[in-house]
């Protein structure tokens with residue numbers, strides 16, 4: 001295409017999230033793709049923008065310069081001004097002087113030259129310079145006017161009027177309005193390039209990434225935190241006027257040198273051929289290292305052929321980037337690698353709002369990533385292939401565990417999501433939560449931890465309840481770690497969330513059964529329905545039975561088994577409900593478990609996100625630990641069948657022990673009968689268990705050793721506690737908890753600490 005004598009690369013308008021993107025293909029253009037530094041480029045862009053309406057302008061080379069809406073508006077207006085001046089022929093003779101005045105003839109050609117220069121030639125290349133020239137010419141002509149005779153003044157006033165008209169028109173444009181601010185601050189006429197630089201600084205991104213990164217003016221933002229995720233830097237900011245914090249990533253692939261972009265795009269073209277097929281997608285993670293090695297040699301090749309010098313590290317970095325955007329999850333992979341995030345939300349319509357996330361320390365955060373429809377589509381393709389499940393109008397929900405990322409993604413599409421597909425990612429903590437860690441984050445206190453640990457050791461039936469995201473599964477996981485290691489544990493889940501591999505690694509005897517998902521449409525046929533699986537589980541003999549989430553029919557089977565005692569020992573599960581009473585309501589009224597069976601539940605724990613008064617911060621807290629008594633018949637609340645052992649006091653932000661209620665507890669009575677311990681001894685045991693966990697927390701804080709609270713060590717500490725107790729009982733008839741605790745602390749301070757500090761390695765990046 002030829003415009004104004006210049007060869008221009010192709011351009012096209014593409015709609016994305018309701019915005020018109022004017023995209024120039026600059027790859028084969030002989031000019032550089034930059035409206036700031038290259039006048040010719042600026043000329044092309046202004047010319048096209050004078051004819052085409054656009055919201056965003058993109059110059060696309062191996063990387064892309066994106067001019068946002070404000071910048072595009074600035075450029076557009078100038079383009080339109082060019083058109084306007086031409087249509088109006090501002091340089092026509094009758095605009096340059098007195099048409100009847102003979103005296104003017106001598107000046108006309110010069111005035112013509114001036115107006116054409118300002119209103120056309122300069123305007124098309126350098127609008128700010130055109131404006132400055134206009135001002136200068138105005139001054140000059142005004143001077144001549146003042147000195148001129150009457151005859152001259154007649155013609156000059158026409159010319160002055162034209163110049164003034166140009167000036168007013170210039171000053172109506174956003175670009176000149178903005179530039180004026182800079183101009184008045186400067187004494188000398190500046191190099192206009194510098195002004196364009198500040199006004200038209202574009203976001204640069206590689207063309208192979210769809211997502212744009214938005215960086216707001218950092219001036220008014222307060223930096224709260226800064227860390228890196230692999231090679232990407234993350235910054236958390238607070239904005240004075242907004243409630244949510246801002247989460248900015250700056251991945252290396254957005255700021256590489258042009259040579260590296262060149263190598264990247266060449267490499268991508270070459271490797272596009274050997275993308276893994278659908279069948280091998282699931283084996284991808286293992287293949288990843290293999291692919292990265294292939295990419296590395298390709299990158300080295302491309303660099304060599306094009307005389308680009310790359311260090312070994314740089315080749316590795318580039319190959320990681322190629323992997324991320326070919327077989328990986330693209331830009332999302334960076335978010336998914338930040339394990340301080342717990343959730344990532346991409347809402348529809350995609351691209352209208354940036355990606356939101358929930359940060360474990362800063363709550364809800366707004367990221368600087370503007371995801372695109374194209375990226376969402378390829379994500380859907382990937383999820384469909386990996387899960388081997390349908391996702392279409394008939395199956396608008398797709399839940400799936402991303403392999404190796406310990407992340408679960410929930411995808412919804414039309415017609416359920418009317419504005420198109422949307423994603424919610426739940427990032428699981430990489431190591432299981434422990435009761436000590438929960439004490440550390442004030443989810444519960446040491447008394448509650450002691451109580452839980454003691455009851456689990458005494459083989460009770462426990463339901464962990466709460467809303468979505470309140471930490472039920474996490475608490476269930478922490479509870480599992482309190483089960484003595486000589487107990488066999490059978491875990492049944494439809495999505496694999498509980499820390500089974502980790503538990504096996506540290507010596508637990510766990511067997512997991514994966515069941516058919518209750519939601520998400522047509523499940524694969526090889527998976528067993530939860531109810532059927534549970535019958536199998538029960539047949540596997542005496543074990544602790546753990547149900548990841550109690551959702552439907554299996555509840556009946558489970559409770560029936562508990563009622564007749566065939567479930568044996570510990571039974572635990574989570575249930576979506578926000579109080580002990582609503583657990584009963586759901587189990588009995590929704591899941592149709594008879595009251596008599598429901599009473600096989602011993603204990604209900606309820607977790608809830610608490611919003612502190614006067615603050616936007618919310619935190620998770622255990623709000624109820626409730627015993628289910630056995631005497632009632634119809635409604636446990638009316639008949640006082642639910643006895644709070646602990647209850648959360650929001651004013652004190654503490655989970656309080658309900659001492660008066662303890663006297664009425666049937667549970668303690670039962671444990672007393674079973675264990676032969678008296679009430680005081682039971683409490684001594686509970687307190688000691690709590691104190692030992694608190695001791696680890698205190699030590700962690702003092703020594704700044706977060707590892708100490710990881711399951712690997714807390715589980716060792718639990719074992720040691722039990723061993724010391726056994727040993728003590730062999731030598732004595734009565735337990736002396738204080739003495740055991742003393743001995744245990746000794747061991748912690750010597751053996752355990754040494755193990756922890758000896759095992760600390762520098763953190764591995766997840767690149």
Ligand SMILES: Nc1ncnc2c1ncn2[C@@H]1O[C@H](COP(=O)(O)OP(=O)(O)O)[C@@H](O)[C@H]1O
Nearest residue numbers: 342427429443467468469470471472473474620
């Ligand atoms: N007490 C807590 N403090 C901070 N984060 C927590 C806490 N408990 C759980 N989480 C995190 O919250 C997210 C949701 O927890 P999860 O146990 O899956 O909730 P639920 O099963 O109730 O939906 C997880 O990323 C988890 O690591």
Ligand SMILES: [Mg+2]
Nearest residue numbers: 472473549574
């Ligand atoms: Mg859960």
